[in-house]
Amino acid sequence: MEGRIDRIKKQLHGASYKLTPQREATVRVLLENEEDHLSAEDVYLLVKNKAPDIGLATVYRTLELLTELKVVDKINFGDGVSRYDLRQEGAAHFHHHLVCIECGAVDEIQEDLLEDVENVVEKRWKFQIKDHRLTFHGICWRCHGKHDENESSD
């Protein structure tokens, strides 16, 4: 974790920004909740535990800054809020998501899976891909299980 923060610090310095205490607190919250998909408000509430005096605007600014540096990705699942997702270190592309329409769970797919598709798109549409967003909507294994409970099988 400390190593990860150090590297983010270096990234900030590389773009001539500083890792202020507020920014560090925000980054720590993101690292400690890597599995989740937090909204700015969520982050704000969690950061308040570490830095009670932080303002909401600072959280927004920090998240924007981290997005610019590609430390996090901003994503929108269709409820009215933006969510912020730590990008895996060294990952060229943003990971994919599985959103369950029954229970609302959001699972992640870290594998790329899109290499072939992207080759086709780059060639056929002459589009130079820099990043992508891929989200599947459907029924997760947990909810699927529930339905099958009293069906024997096929």
Next chain:
Amino acid sequence: MEGRIDRIKKQLHGASYKLTPQREATVRVLLENEEDHLSAEDVYLLVKNKAPDIGLATVYRTLELLTELKVVDKINFGDGVSRYDLRQEGAAHFHHHLVCIECGAVDEIQEDLLEDVENVVEKRWKFQIKDHRLTFHGICWRCHGKHDENESSD
């Protein structure tokens, strides 16, 4: 066009809704601007030409209704507004998008391309896919051309 409206009318009736004049005007605007990705406000302004007395709330309500019936898909490209995109008749899945980070153009990919990926996801993550959202961010052929204007070739 009339045939398309008739079929949407039938879909509405099937769900026991009516095709009111306001709804018809809204659908016509969507059909006439099929290429575009209009926000609710955009649709409102265009519909006003046909039905000057229509209220913004009605447009929002109609778009919500059409989304529910899967006549349109609601999508968000990261600017603060939702956009509404007519689904091709008979298409099982939403189409894909190419968003140019230079000029802002949004192009469409009607081909599915994801069949293989979806098979993998369904099996490996035991996730029953109902729909998807796939957007590529990058540089479109138009902007790419601009850069190459004074570079000979490779």
Next chain:
DNA sequence: TAGTAGATTATAATCATTATCATATCAAAA
């Protein structure tokens, strides 16, 4: 120490979307 640039805070402003409620439409019942 004073000056300066950047960062932060509290708060106001903005903007998209949703909720409210009185009115309108329309078809079926009386």
Next chain:
DNA sequence: TTTTGATATGATAATGATTATAATCTACTA
């Protein structure tokens, strides 16, 4: 034809997320 009930609409208010503003604070440096 009038009444009634269900649904739809329009004007407007309310909400909620995000951004802008202005005053204050915090390193650094001359």
